[in-house]
Amino acid sequence: MTHKYTNALIDETSPYLLQHAHNPVNWEAWSPEVLKKAEKENKLLLISIGYAACHWCHVMEEECFEDEEVARVMNDRFINIKIDREERPDIDQIYMDAVQMMTGRGGWPLNVVALPDGRPFWGGTYVKKEDWMKVLNQLSDLYEEDPGKVTDYARDLAQGIKEINLIPPHENPDLYDKEKLAAAVAKWTTFFDMEMGGYKRAPKFMMPGNLDFLLHYAWAENDIQTKDYVNLTLTKMAYGGVYDHLGGGFARYSVDTKWHVPHFEKMLYDNGQLVSLYAKAYALTQDPLYRKTVEETISFVARELTNENGAFYSSLDADSKDDSGKLEEGAFYVWKAEELQDVLADDFPVFKDYYNINPYGFWEEGKFVLIRNKSEMEIAKMHGLTIDELARLIRSCKERLFERREQRDRPRLDDKILASWNGLMLKGLVDAYKTVGKSSYLEMALKNANFISEHMMREDGGLYHNHKEGRSTINGYLEDYASIIDAFLALYEVTFDKNWLKKAESLTEYCLQNHYDESSGLFFFTSRQDEFVIRRTLETMDNVIPASNSIMAKNLFYLSKHLYNTAYEDTAINMMKAVQGNFSEDISGYANWLHLVLFTQNPFYEVALLGPDNEQDRSFLQQHYLPNTIMAGSDSESNLPLLEKRFVSGETLIYVCQKGSCKLPVKVADEALGQIQPDQDSFF
Incomplete structure (x- = not known):
């Protein structure tokens, strides 16, 4: 296929950047050389940030970046830079903070106009063509006519970007205690939607890190209200249209309050974390809905987001072509009643009630998004079926509809491989293996871990952030180290292969040497080896993905128990002290940190399993929900601190420490289980 235009993005590997490689805009990828070029030519930077699965990014591309009139303005007056936010989260963090400071909101596409050195002075998100051209001309004119005014504003904004990321010093305060935590959780509950789960607002994001902490808190503190809220939320999410009932896996969020109509993009990072969350909830409750959600989501990832080497791709687009060949959000996933009737024939009446092909499940323009709001027992009773008969009928319906759906135009795939997101999915597989016990999950996990070890490790012992078509081009960020260390520690605990523990220790030492900030006691997002714009970020607030520092603090705590390394534990505690002043004011933004409060305020156990039957005992224990426990094991003598001098030939012994x-x-x-959790099983 020939193209009228081709720009410098044609040499990139990011699918998002390649989507823009044939725009008439003279896009370039972010690099120090491009900034030097802008300074030499004294041209403003126009920086546009998005990602491959972003619906509004596609809309703005079609309206603006594919338009020759717009491109002339951009090319004549700016150096134009396209950034994949998933490849360059370090740059995205800076400019997202800038836009939120300027406008009070953020999102993608994220568009910024900056001085040649990268300091921003204007920013926004999606902009229509006429407004876009107008604002670009105005900004360019202003810089030509009054550069001092622009430079002054950019200088002040850059100072603000630095200051909002400063961590104030702490003078060894007391650790955040359970009394403060209980008060903060009580305040948090006022935002809970006790009818549909999640928060009392729309859109609704799933926030797996928040729910993971609340599950831990409910179990640790015997908090029935919180337990009920977590179970309600998990059930409604799995019932909702935000979950793909035919193919498995979750979309990013729902635009409404009942988890019904999703923003249809499916991201690896959501699904990896949600597999972990539902696996843990299944371990605690034995709810078959949670197990089914785990199994179907892993099937989706294995089928659609996994390459032949076991690496995981990043996402599926929200958009796909409808029957008329037009790109439309959700076209691949939604149904009209007539098509459902055609495929399902006599089974349609039952399916109709099960998945609400009625006003409750209606979306728009005659289209339905499948959603449940009744249990199997209720539907079976309505139609005079047994539970088993209903299950067989629904399974048959889903298989036929899945086959029909496979004939549709598929959403576009973002096939880049990110270390951080692979770590999240790897951890999800390990958690699923613990509780569901399928050996295929461990096989997937080991294949992925070996891919990371072989293809995403640098010669100096560090990690790469990205990989595609045999190329890794970006040095790892703290998020990569944090999630991979977490996953490798989990993998050690289900295999007792100490190589994974040693890899986790080695990556931790690399972070301490290259990312640690003595003044704050935290870790910089970027390595000291890498250049940065305006500031080197300290990421501390948990979001849809927990903050890299909160994951790292937990890693250090776990490693301290495995290796009897008190320096690691001291570092983890000091990290928590550095940010705990925020816990009561913004508990949802620090939920992943709060596990450390429970670890330090409640008993935490190290379990050593030694002897020929240690695998059987490990499997039994890990089928239970044990958030306050690490495990180590061996079938022979071991020099690991937790196992050393505890092996007795011919016997299998379990030590709870x-x-x-x-x-x-x-x-x-x-x-041994009774020594760890004497009461909680009956609570749930």
Whole structure:
């Protein structure tokens, strides 16, 4: 296929950047050389940030960046830079903060006009063609006529960008305690939607990190209200249209309050974390809905987001072509009643009630998004079926509809591989293996971990952030190290292969040498080896993905228990002290940190399993929800600190320890379980 235009993005590997490679705009990828070029020519930078699955990014491309009239203005007056936010989260963080400071809101596409050195002075999100051309001409004219005014504003804004990321010093305050935590959680509950789950607002994001902490808190503190809220939310999410009932997996969020109509893009980072969350909830409740959600989501990832080497791709687009060949959000996933009747024939009446092909499930323009709001028992009773008969009928309906759906034009795939997101999915597979026990999940996890080790590790012991078509071009960020360390530690605990523990330790040491900030006690997002614009970010607030520092603090705590390394634990505690002043004011933004509060305020156990039957005992224990426990094991002598001098030939022994001090060993796994969690099973 020949193209009228081709720009410098043609040499990139990011699918998002390649989507723009044939725009008439003279796009370039972010690099120090491009900034030097802008300074040499004294041209403003026009920086546009998005990602491949972003619906409004596609809309703005069609309206503005594919338009020759717009392109002339952009090319004549600016150096134009396109950034994939998923490849360059370090740059995205800076300009997102800038736009939020200027406008009070953010989102993608994120568009910024900056001085040649990268300091921004204007920003916004989606802009229509006429407004876009108008604002670009005005900004360019202003810079030509009054550059001092622009430079002064950019200088002040850059100072603000630095200041909002400063961590004030703490003078060894007392650790955040359970009394403060209970008060903060009580305040948090006032935002909970106790009818539909999530928060009392739309759109609704799933926020797996928040729910993961609340699950831990409910279990640790016997909090029935919080337990009920978590279960309600997990059930409504799995019932909702935000979940793909035919193919498995979750979309990013719902635009309404009942989890019905999603923003249809499907992201690896959501699904990896949600597999972990539902696996843990299944371990605690044994709810078959949670197990089914885990299994179907992993099937989706294996089928649609996994390459032949076991690496995981990034996302599926929200948009796909409808019957008329036009790109439309959700076209691949939604149904009209007539098509459902055609495919399902006599089974349609039951399916209609099960998935609400009625006003409750209606979206727009005659289209329905499948959503549940009744249990199997209610539907079976309505139609005079047994539960087993209903299950067989619905399974048959779903198989036929899935086959029909496969004939549609598919959403576009973002096939770049990101270390951080692969770590999240790897951890999800390990958590699923623990609780569901399918060996295929461990096989997937090991294949992915080996891919990361072989293709995303640098010669100096660090990580790459990205990989595509055999190329890794971007040095790892803290988020990459944090999620991979977390996943490798989890993998060690289900395999007892100490190589994964050693890899986790080695990556941690790399972070301490290249990312640690002595003054704050936290870790910089970017390595000291890499250049940065305006500031080197300290990421501390949890969002849809927990902050890299909060994951890193937990990693250090876990490693301190595995390796008896008190320096690691001291670092983790000091990290928590650096940010705990924010916990009560913004608890949802620090939820992943709060596990450390429970770890330090409640008993935390190290479990050593030694002997020929250690695998059987590990499997039994890990089928239970044990958030306050790490495990190590071996079928022979080991020099790992937790296992050393505890092996007895011919016997399988389980030691339950706290801070290296162990109770007398037991030979029955159920007895060890009783020492760890005497009451919680009956609570749930």
